[in-house]
Amino acid sequence: MGARVLNSFNPQPIGKKICEQIARHFKQTRQTRYWIAIAYYSPDDCYNLFFNSRRPHHWQRSWPIAILNDLEFDELIAVLNVIRQQYHFTFEYSGFNHLELDRLQHEVKR
Amino acid sequence: MDYSKEPHGVYLMIDNKSFYATVECTTRNLDPLTTPLVVMSEADNTGSGLILASSPAAKELFDLHNVNRARDLPADDRLLVVPPRMNLYIKKNLEVNAIYQQFIPPEDILPYSIDESLLNLTHSWKLTDNNLYKVIKKIQATVYERLHLVTTIGVGNNPLQAKIALDIYSKHNEERIGVITNNTATQKIWEIENITDVWGINHRMAARLNKIGITSMYQLAHTDPHLLKSEMGQMGIRLYATAWGIDRTVLSHQPLKRDRSIGNSQVLPRDYVKKGEIELVIKEITAQVASRLRARHKQANGVYLGIGYAKGVVDEDGRTGFAHSKKLDVSTADERKLILPILELFEQHWQGQPVRHISVSASRLSERFGEQLNLFQSRAANMAIDVEDTMDRIRQKFGKTAIMKASSLEKGGTFISRSKLVGGHSGGQSFE
Numbered sequence: 001m002g003a004r005v006l007n008s009f010n011p012q013p014i015g016k017k018i019c020e021q022i023a024r025h026f027k028q029t030r031q032t033r034y035w036i037a038i039a040y041y042s043p044d045d046c047y048n049l050f051f052n053s054r055r056p057h058h059w060q061r062s063w064p065i066a067i068l069n070d071l072e073f074d075e076l077i078a079v080l081n082v083i084r085q086q087y088h089f090t091f092e093y094s095g096f097n098h099l100e101l102d103r104l105q106h107e108v109k110r
Numbered sequence: 111m112d113y114s115k116e117p118h119g120v121y122l123m124i125d126n127k128s129f130y131a132t133v134e135c136t137t138r139n140l141d142p143l144t145t146p147l148v149v150m151s152e153a154d155n156t157g158s159g160l161i162l163a164s165s166p167a168a169k170e171l172f173d174l175h176n177v178n179r180a181r182d183l184p185a186d187d188r189l190l191v192v193p194p195r196m197n198l199y200i201k202k203n204l205e206v207n208a209i210y211q212q213f214i215p216p217e218d219i220l221p222y223s224i225d226e227s228l229l230n231l232t233h234s235w236k237l238t239d240n241n242l243y244k245v246i247k248k249i250q251a252t253v254y255e256r257l258h259l260v261t262t263i264g265v266g267n268n269p270l271q272a273k274i275a276l277d278i279y280s281k282h283n284e285e286r287i288g289v290i291t292n293n294t295a296t297q298k299i300w301e302i303e304n305i306t307d308v309w310g311i312n313h314r315m316a317a318r319l320n321k322i323g324i325t326s327m328y329q330l331a332h333t334d335p336h337l338l339k340s341e342m343g344q345m346g347i348r349l350y351a352t353a354w355g356i357d358r359t360v361l362s363h364q365p366l367k368r369d370r371s372i373g374n375s376q377v378l379p380r381d382y383v384k385k386g387e388i389e390l391v392i393k394e395i396t397a398q399v400a401s402r403l404r405a406r407h408k409q410a411n412g413v414y415l416g417i418g419y420a421k422g423v424v425d426e427d428g429r430t431g432f433a434h435s436k437k438l439d440v441s442t443a444d445e446r447k448l449i450l451p452i453l454e455l456f457e458q459h460w461q462g463q464p465v466r467h468i469s470v471s472a473s474r475l476s477e478r479f480g481e482q483l484n485l486f487q488s489r490a491a492n493m494a495i496d497v498e499d500t501m502d503r504i505r506q507k508f509g510k511t512a513i514m515k516a517s518s519l520e521k522g523g524t525f526i527s528r529s530k531l532v533g534g535h536s537g538g539q540s541f542e
Contacts, residue, residue, distance in 0.1 A: 039139045043205075043257045048137050059183060059191040062138065094139035 009075050014068070015082025018049060021065035022087060025051050036087075037062070038080070038104075040095035044069070047076055052092075073100060080108045111354050113292035116267070119232035120242065121361075123264040123272040124249070126206060127286070129225035130163035133202050134192050136258040143260075146171050147190040150180060162194050199224060202257065209253055213238055213245070217362045226276075228269055230361045246287060262286040270357030271295055273309045278302055295355025300328040310352055318342060319349075327353050371414065372406065373471030374398050376524060381420040381464040387522030388465050392456060393449055394518060394525045395470045400445035401502055403472055409443040409479070410472030412436065415455045418467030425463055432459045435473060440482040444495045448472060 026034065032055040039048045049066040068076065080091060093104055126132065128142060130149045135142035146168035150159045159180030168174050172184055183189060203224050210219050210229055218230040231245070238245045242265075250261050263286065264276025271290040279288025279298065290298045302308055305327060306316050322341050324330050331353035338346030351357065374395050382388045392415070403410060418431035425432070436451045452470060481495050504513045510529040518525040 037138060039137065041137050041139070043136070050138060054187055056187060057185050058187060059185070059189045060187055062190055062192045064137075064193070064195060 009072075009078060011075065011078035011082045014066075015079050015085075018066045018079070018083055019086045021063075022051050022083075022089075025053075025061075025063045025065070026087075029053075029055065031055055035090040035092050036065075036083070037092045037094065038076075039093075040100075042095065047071060051089075073103075077104065077107050080104075084109045111296070111356075113295075116292055116356055117358060118267050118292065119230060120235055121266050121269050121272040122229040122231060122246065122249070123222070123266075123269070123276040124210070124227050124229060125262045125264075125276055125280075126203075126225040126253075127260040127262050128163055128165050128169075129202075129259070130194060130199055131165040131168070132259055133199055134195075135165055137198075140190075143167060145190060146188055147192060148174060148183065149194050150183075150191050151194050152180075202259070205257055206253060206259065209256060210249070212252070213249055220361055228272065228361065250286070260286070263288070265289045266355075267292045267295075268355075268357040269359050269361065270309070270352060271355050274299060274302075274352075274355070277309055278307060290355060292355070296331070299353060299355050300326070300331060302327050305330075308352065310349065315345075315349075371471040371473040371475065372399055372402050372408065372410075373414065373469060374402070375416070375467065375469030376528070377467050378465065378524070379527075381466055382522060383462075383464045384522070385460075388460070388468070389453060389456065390517055390520060390522050391468055391524055392452060392470060393515075394523060395468060396449045396452055397445045397515070399470050399472050400443060400448055400498065401505070403443045403475075404478070404499065404502055407478045408472075408475045409441045409477075409481075410448065411438050411441040411474035411476065412472070413438065413448055413452050413455070414469075414471040414473055415452050416467075416469035416471075417456070417460065417465055420464035420466045423463050425461060431467065433469075434459055435471075437474065441474075441476055441479075442481055442495075443478055443498075444481055445498055446491075446494055 022036070032053055034051070034053050037050040037052055039050070040046075041048050044067075047066075047068040048064065049068065050062045051065045052060065052062045054060045068079070071079070084091075091104070091108060093101060096104065131147050132142040134149055135145050135147055140147065142165045144167050145165055147165040148161050148168050149163040150161050152159045161174065161178040161180070161183070164172075164174040164178075168189065172186070172189065174182070183191070203221070207219060207221055207227055210227060214229055214231055214234045218232075218234065220228040222228050231242075235242055235245045238248060246263055246265065250263065253259050253261050262276060262280040264272045264274065264280050265287065266272035266275050266289070271292075275288035275290040275298075279290070280286055281288075299308070305311055305319065305325065306313055308327065311319070318341075319325070319330065322333075322337070324333055330349060333350070335347060335350045338350050340346075342349070376391065376395060378391065382391070412435055414433065414435040416431065416433035419425070424430055434455045436455055438447070438451060440447070442448065481492070483492055501513050511526060514525055517523065
């Protein structure tokens with residue numbers, strides 16, 4: 001699978017569009033924590049990405065930035081690495097099994 | 111009351127618990143029962159923000175309700191605020207109804223709203239199991255397993271009983287199932303304390319009932335139905351039947367629908383005071399109404415204009431707005447022919463008050479048979495409808511903003527911003 005991905009899948013366009021979405025919502029504010037939540041959503045077999053922020057004594061906000069259908073797990077890792085080139089927010093994963101979490105921790109750049 | 115001749119069907123009214131909020135929680139792998147999440151629309155016309163839905167945990171922790179405003183939200187960092195994604199909710203609603211179709215045929219399902227559906231299981235429940243309770247639990251479990259959505263269910267011998275069972279008795283029990291049957295209808299309906307909790311009775315209706323001395327369902331059931339009819343017309347009879355839990359609706363019978371009107375309305379993002387700006391929005395809404403007419407192959411012989419003034423503003427007669435209609439000389443689906451009489455109505459009745467709400471309707475509808483040609487008009491004017499038909503096709507293929515009037519770029523125009531909304535709220539702007 002990995003070999004096919006490397007040969008035929010180009011993560012750049014998807015990654016860049018997600019970065020554009022992040023840019024729409026990211027307003028650097030003091031004392032605010034920003035992070036990206038990546039959730040595997042089993043009913044639709046897709047990956048949902050959210051841009052989240054949290055500031056003391058304010059509501060948490062969570063903006064949907066992408067719904068990635070038809071994406072293999074290796075392709076997701078490639079897309080996350082494209083986002084990582086531009087933004088260094090923490091990635092927070094949910095809905096993944098241990099094996100996948102392990103790969104995400106090791107293969108997505110920090 | 112003799113219920114032996116009343117329908118003895120098996121009806122379920124199923125509600126997706128805190129639907130929008132639950133969908134938002136589950137797409138994030140959060141538990142809707144423990145995550146305080148609110149879905150807040152920040153469209154221009156909602157002021158600082160309008161809460162569309164709250165998760166059960168948000169309701170419990172912060173005593174939130176739908177239609178709260180952003181200003182009512184506590185500044186608490188436990189609270190998660192997310193924008194609405196109307197397109198996603200519509201998709202999920204279709205998926206839920208597709209699951210119901212695995213239990214019963216489509217003609218026995220009536221989607222009642224975006225989060226409620228009425229199911230007639232009378233003839234089909236035994237195909238799933240010999241125990242009705244198990245069938246109901248299986249429907250709940252299937253929706254939860256496939257979509258992670260929580261459902262509450264009202265069960266009744268008719269649709270009315272199922273709806274009241276859902277609204278009053280299902281939401282506060284662990285099973286999330288409420289039941290009203292012909293045998294228990296009077297007891298369960300008459301003991302409802304607040305009359306406005308009953309489906310079909312809002313505060314205005316309660317005030318009308320109050321005027322004739324009715325403050326409870328028991329009193330309503332024991333009022334002379336002839337008096338109710340003389341005081342409230344057909345509605346009085348319907349309310350009387352409600353008080354006795356009687357409903358003879360046959361779900362598969364499609365009632366003959368009379369096309370009364372097609373209309374659109376808008377709450378403006380601010381108070382509009384300039385005549386030109388108000389007229390621009392009226393024209394935009396009329397264009398939308400005309401386009402909907404053509405999409406349904408209808409044409410109109412009447413128009414209606416409703417104007418609501420800004421908050422706190424009243425005219426010389428103490429009214430907070432006005433609404434007038436006009437019969438047209440010809441039946442038409444041509445936006446230009448609809449706009450003129452609507453603008454005339456505005457010109458006649460507007461006295462300079464700031465405006466916050468505009469609604470436009472096309473009435474006296476008929477099947478589209480073509481435009482009346484006018485010998486005294488230029489050929490171009492007579493052909494205008496062809497241009498509008500072409501614009502409709504371009505929009506269908508390439509999107510609402512693919513072609514539009516240049517006037518929508520002027521100050522006050524709302525066409526572009528509203529084209530991104532679904533039901534007045536964000537359709538969801540993430541990348542897909």
